[in-house]
Each structure stands twice: as structure tokens, then as C-alpha cells.
Amino acid sequence: MGNTATTFNEQIALLEKRGMVIDLEPNKVKEILLDIGYYRLGFYWHPFVIDECHNLAKGTRFSDVVCLYYLDVDLRNILNKYINRVEISFRTQIIYYVSNKYKNSPTWFIDSNVLKNDFIKDIDKYYNENFKISNKPIKKHHQKYLNDKYAPAWKTLEFFSFGVILKIFKNLKNEEIKKRISNNFGMLNVQKFTNFIDTIVLLRNNCAHSDVLFDFKTPLGISSIPEINYNNRDRHSLDSTIRVLIFILGKISINRKNELIEEIESKFEEHKNNSIIKKIIETKINYSFEKSYKKV
Incomplete structure (x- = not known):
């Protein structure tokens, strides 16, 4: 995300670009991002990161990150x-x-x-x-x-x-x-x-x-x-x-x-x-x- 603030839609698009499977309803995802925060939640998809570009392992699901x-x-x-x-x-x-x-x-x-x-x-x-x-x-x-x-x-x-x-x-x-x-x-x-x-x-x-x-x-x-x-x-x-x-x-x-x-x-x-x-x-x-x- 760098040093520039992003919207929920931009955050979701970036996660999908990196290989995240967004398997929850869009409104629910936004609710979670507002409740927990993109940055904090990032600590919990970190185990699925596979390279320096922050790409994620194939099949990484948003619901599993939230579950963790x-x-x-x-x-x-x-x-x-x-x-x-x-x-x-x-x-x-x-x-x-x-x-x-x-x-x-x-x-x-x-x-x-x-x-x-x-x-x-x-x-x-x-x-x-x-x-x-x-x-x-x-x-x-x-x-x-x-x-x-x-x-x-x-x-x-x-x-x-x-x-x-x-x-x-x-x-x-x-x-x-x-x-x-x-x-x-x-x-x-x-x-x-x-x-x-x-x-x-x-x-x-x-x-x-x-x-x-x-x-x-x-x-x-x-x-x-x-x-x-x-x-x-x-x-x-x-x-x-x-x-x-x-x-x-x-x-x-x-x-x-x-x-x-x-x-x-x-x-x-x-x-x-x-x-x-x-x-x-x-x-x-x-x-x-x-x-x-x-x-x-």
C-alpha cells in the first residue's frame, strides 16, 4: 500500500491482484476492513505471502485470513x-x-x-x-x-x-x-x-x-x-x-x-x-x- 491511503475498493482490488480469493460478500469484506483494518489484517495473510512483491499462495481465501x-x-x-x-x-x-x-x-x-x-x-x-x-x-x-x-x-x-x-x-x-x-x-x-x-x-x-x-x-x-x-x-x-x-x-x-x-x-x-x-x-x-x- 506504500504511503498513500486507499479506499476499501482499492484495497480489495489490490488483494485480488496479489492472488487473494475474496470469498465473502463485498459489503461483508468492507465491514471487516473497517472493523479490523487493512494493515492489521495484513499480519494474518502474511503466512500466505510467497514473494517480495507480496503475492499470495494460490487459493488463499479472505475468509481463512479472517478466521486466523x-x-x-x-x-x-x-x-x-x-x-x-x-x-x-x-x-x-x-x-x-x-x-x-x-x-x-x-x-x-x-x-x-x-x-x-x-x-x-x-x-x-x-x-x-x-x-x-x-x-x-x-x-x-x-x-x-x-x-x-x-x-x-x-x-x-x-x-x-x-x-x-x-x-x-x-x-x-x-x-x-x-x-x-x-x-x-x-x-x-x-x-x-x-x-x-x-x-x-x-x-x-x-x-x-x-x-x-x-x-x-x-x-x-x-x-x-x-x-x-x-x-x-x-x-x-x-x-x-x-x-x-x-x-x-x-x-x-x-x-x-x-x-x-x-x-x-x-x-x-x-x-x-x-x-x-x-x-x-x-x-x-x-x-x-x-x-x-x-x-x-
Whole structure:
């Protein structure tokens, strides 16, 4: 499309020129383009592109592209719900164990006896005027306690992002607390546990920003543990990341773990009879229809 805006008719003509089979009614196609957008939808016909001129594989159907888009949306909505459960549990345990260990340091997140300076020196990035204004309980705290530079950790950490909470965990000086939290999630190795939470944070950020999910890849390999048998030994794919989420979630709630498995596998099963989408699920997501998540 270059740098010039185009109309729906021009967009449809360009897709047909590149080999797209427009198998929906014209008005429906225009409705979809207005709802999703040509540019965003382009991420979902990208798997069908065969050359540098953006030509598409023979038989590429508009309906399959839309189907792939909504598979992504549905997966994102499912995963978000359960990632949130993990985030809250992880956050709560850090607040509880550290706050009770350092009772005389209510703002321990800026205490050099508790956290490494690598985190403390950047505190203004996370705790600033915008942070105070944007979070009502923090704003109320400062209105009531005018001389407090920071609110106590049990208030503050509730409003830090998942990524910042992970940074706090990584920078804790007390290794025993880190081990205890790791053990609570079924892992004896703190480094591997941290890798798992890193992976879930990456997935959370992808989902939160509505990035393309079906070809999600972690930049670094996911840690290997005996309890998880990664499909095709691929420790970068969305499938492997889902297996990590299932494992961690299972240490919080077996019921929630089973619900996640049921929702994800049911979603994939919906597309089993569409050979195009099934292939993408198997090759891009790296999911195996013969290898249930129930074994995680």
C-alpha cells in the first residue's frame, strides 16, 4: 500500500491482484476492513505471502485470513484471564513474604538492605507524579500523609506492572525468600522459575498490546524441567509458552489449570477441519492435536 491511503475498493482490488480469493460478500469484506483494518489484517495473510512483491499462495481465501485473526483474538482473551491469576499470586507472595521479613521497612522497595541498587536507582521511572495521580489509593495516601515520599509496599506493589514486579523479584537480596516463592510454584531452581515468569510476562505483554500471537516466539529458550515435555523440543513457541503457563497455574489452582486446558484445546479443535488453519496451528503455534496439555 506504500504511503498513500486507499479506499476499501482499492484495497480489495489490490488483494485480488496479489492472488487473494475474496470469498465473502463485498459489503461483508468492507465491514471487516473497517472493523479490523487493512494493515492489521495484513499480519494474518502474511503466512500466505510467497514473494517480495507480496503475492499470495494460490487459493488463499479472505475468509481463512479472517478466521486466523479471530483465532488470535480468542486465544488472547483466554490467556489474559489466566495470566492475570498468575500475576496476582506472584505479586501477593512477594508483598507478603518481603513485607513480613522487613517489618521495620514499610517502603522496602527503595531499601538498599532489601533490594539491589540496580532497581532502586530507577525507582523514579515507576514511582513518579503520574503514578501517584493515576492510581487512586496511592493518590489518597499522599493526600493523607503529606510527608511520605512513598506509600508502603503493600499498597505500592499492587499498582506496579507485572514486569516491574518481576524486576523486584530478580533484585531481591534475600535468596531464601526467592527460594520460598519458587518452591510455592513447584520449582526448586530459582533461575528456572525466573525464566518461567519472564516467559509469562512476555506473553502478557503480547496479549495486552494486541500483538500477533499465533507466531509468538520467545527470544531466549524456555528452561527445561522434567514435568514439561515441549513439543518437538521447541522451547520458543507459543505452544511451549502455554505449557509453562499451565504448569505455573496448576500450582495455584488445579481447577483453573483444567479450565485453561479445556478452553485452549476446545479452541484449537474448532479449527481442526480447516486444513489451512490446522496447519498454522501445528507449524506456527507448534501445537500437536495428538499431544494433550493434560499431561503437563
